[in-house]
Amino acid sequence: MLARVGTMRARARFYVAAALTTAINAVQILDGRATAKAIRAELGAEVASIQKTHGVTPGLGVLLVGDRRDSLTYVRMKRKAADEVGIFSSDVTLPASASEDDVLEAVSKLNADPQIHGILVQLPLPSHIDESRILETISPNKDADGFCYENVARLVLRGGPRPLATACTPAGCVELLQRYDIPLAGKRAVVLGRSNVVGAPVAALLQQCDATVTLCHSASENVPDIVREADVVIAAVGKPEYVRGSWLKPGATVIDVGINAVDDATKKAGYRLVGDVHFDEASQVVSAITPVPGGVGPMTIAMLLSNVVNLTKASVGLPMAPLPGRLADKV
Ligand SMILES: NC(=O)c1ccc[n+]([C@@H]2O[C@H](COP(=O)([O-])OP(=O)(O)OC[C@H]3O[C@@H](n4cnc5c(N)ncnc54)[C@H](OP(=O)(O)O)[C@@H]3O)[C@@H](O)[C@H]2O)c1
Structure with a gap:
């Protein structure tokens, strides 16, 4: 009975609140599509500027293990967005049967590739592979997804150097x-x-x-x-x-x-x-x-591209864009 009264009260509050809100102002739709488009345009200009001043094209290395349909779609969308802003992307595709060592070796090659400034390992990985071990192998200064311990720790700790990338x-x-x-x-x-x-x-x-x-x-x-x-x-x-x-x-x-x-x-x-x-x-x-x-x-995709551009900037000694909030802008 009490629960029912609670539910009725909550419902009444909802309708009163709804009536008030409708009367006062219409809801604002936070348009991620339009905002991401604006961010991609800004990043495109930054990529052109880095190419002009430093002769460097930001590069994204994408590692896909297996052929999950959703993962293939996400990778395709990320590659298309990277192309649009002038980021070079290179795909490494391994079969679902690849061993953990095969995946670690592929990540190490991307770490060593001077054309690659950001590495993305498309998750989830097949269940026989230890995801955290793979993510830890990505060099923190090529961590396009912001998942490395070092970047997560820098995000959570107050003071000290800022993360090189955030999730x-x-x-x-x-x-x-x-x-x-x-x-x-x-x-x-x-x-x-x-x-x-x-x-x-x-x-x-x-x-x-x-x-x-x-x-x-x-x-x-x-x-x-x-x-x-x-x-x-x-x-x-x-x-x-x-x-x-x-x-x-x-x-x-x-x-x-x-x-x-x-x-x-x-x-x-x-x-x-x-x-x-x-x-x-x-x-x-x-x-x-x-x-x-x-x-x-x-x-999410716009922020991935932003991380790659920021990591490229750091690699050539340019200042990185500030992170959301009050994080100090030092690396
Ligand atoms: N738009 C994007 O780009 C994007 C990106 C990533 C994810 N997503 C979507 O975002 C959603 C969450 O993703 P995720 O990867 O964070 O999922 P996840 O790893 O499954 O985590 C879900 C979280 O929700 C918590 N939870 C479960 N039931 C709850 C409840 N009744 N009340 C409060 N918290 C509850 C879980 O708590 P416990 O920790 O206690 O289990 C867990 O922490 C999914 O729909 C995913 O598809 C969207």
Whole structure:
């Protein structure tokens, strides 16, 4: 009974909040596609400038093990985006049966290749290969994905040298917030998910931006109540439409990292993509939200290219672009 009253109250709060928000202002769509396009244009100009002043073309080495369809698609998209900004890309493809030593050897060759400034190992790797061992073999100054211990440690520690690269999806979330002038300093940010790839590094970046950060995971209790406190919500749990409109504070900003395929007989493919947030409900309550697709996804690829350009700059002694937040700009 009590739970039912709680649900009714939450629902009532949701509809009142929705009515108020609709009356006051329309939701702003944080357009990752358009923002990523603008970033690619900026990077294209930087690549041309580095070529002119230093005679160097930024190079991305992509290592793919196996032939997973999703991985092939991601690699193709990354290569196309690299081409667009003038980054040279070189692919190394190994069969799914490749041994860990074969993969380590391929990474070592890319580490030693002077034409390559950033290395990307497409994840996931086949289960017989120790991913962390492979990622650790990538030289930190060629770490296009920002996953090496050294770069992660530099991100998390206060003071000291800055990371040479930061994880692309988290950097994309914060870059989008900053480009839309969403305030972070002093604000409450709630991150749903604590993975090494998204949740944990995005929480670290938000802290660098002086947000007060709460990180939730599968054992967290009262997640809706925690989310209700948030000025900024970053959802990265991998559960379709998990965050409901009734959980959100009116006027909050939502960054939806989730990409989930759900059955949809009306679509030619038989499915459609949805985020971790119930978009229709949320967009009646919040002031700004990312769409899925077209939000964080394109930003992730733009940040990968940005890492490669930055690593190239560092390799020729040029100053790197500042990272999101207050990280000191020293290497
Ligand atoms: N747009 C992009 O470019 C991009 C990039 C990467 C990922 N993604 C998408 O983002 C989503 C998350 O990816 P990921 O790699 O971080 O996934 P992941 O490694 O599976 O991590 C999911 C996280 O969510 C937490 N979690 C699970 N249930 C929860 C709950 N009920 N409440 C709060 N937290 C909960 C898990 O907690 P525990 O740690 O306790 O298990 C875990 O930390 C996926 O949909 C993925 O496809 C998108």
